[in-house]
Amino acid sequence: MDATPRALLGMSAMAMLGLAACGSGSSGSGAAASSSSSTAAATTTGSSSGAANPGITVAAASVPGVGSVLVNGDGRTLYLLTSSTATNLTCTDDNGCTKVWPDTELPSGVTAPIAGSGIDTSKLSTVKGPSGALYITYAGWPLYTFTGDSGPGTARGQGIKSFGGTWETLTSAGTPVTGSSSSSSSSTGGSGY
DSSP states (O other): OOHHHHHHHHHHHHHHHHHHHHTTOOOOTTOOOOOOOSOOOOBSSOOHHHHHOGGGEEEEEEETTTEEEEEETTOOBOEEETTOBTTBOOSOTTTTHHHHSOBOBOOTTOOSOEEOTTSOGGGEEEEEOTTSOEEEEETTEEOBOOTTOOSTTOOTTTTOEETTEEEEEEOTTSOEEOSOOTTOOOOOSSSOO
16 A cells, blocks of 8 residues: 555656756756767757757747747747858857857757757757857757747847847758848847847
8 A cells, every 4th residue: 555655756756857857958058068079960859868958959830920940949949140150150158149149059968959840850960169069050050049039939039130140040941031020129240139
């Protein structure tokens, strides 16, 4: 008779730990640099590490104002900067860009992003930054979130001009969505938005 209450208590504890893990993810902008020396291919299935850190998952979702675009595991819209490429990262910690546009740095020990639903896994990869850290790319574009988005399903960063380029959302085909979202604003120069 004691086994049933213990089993239920154990299952409840496991469920609580799972929920806590799901809520503790981040975009990884402050994560330690990875020591991996090569760019890794994406995995095609989720794992417990994806649930613990949804910032490393890339999927497609419908976002009002921009359509079906890339989002992270938390449902936050992912952006590219037209002046930033896999060989020329122009949004960095050094110029203050990542304070407004957090990068998608993989946590230490993680070598590949997780492919969520609706994306082309062959386009999902990583690029090594100057510090050796790995950043998520899609179709060669480094991916970022925007601090001005209030949460999942918003794309207030769409069309903002800053840091030498324009911030655009990205379709699962790897094509930038051009044009402004109705709620975005512009800023020129290298600071602010």
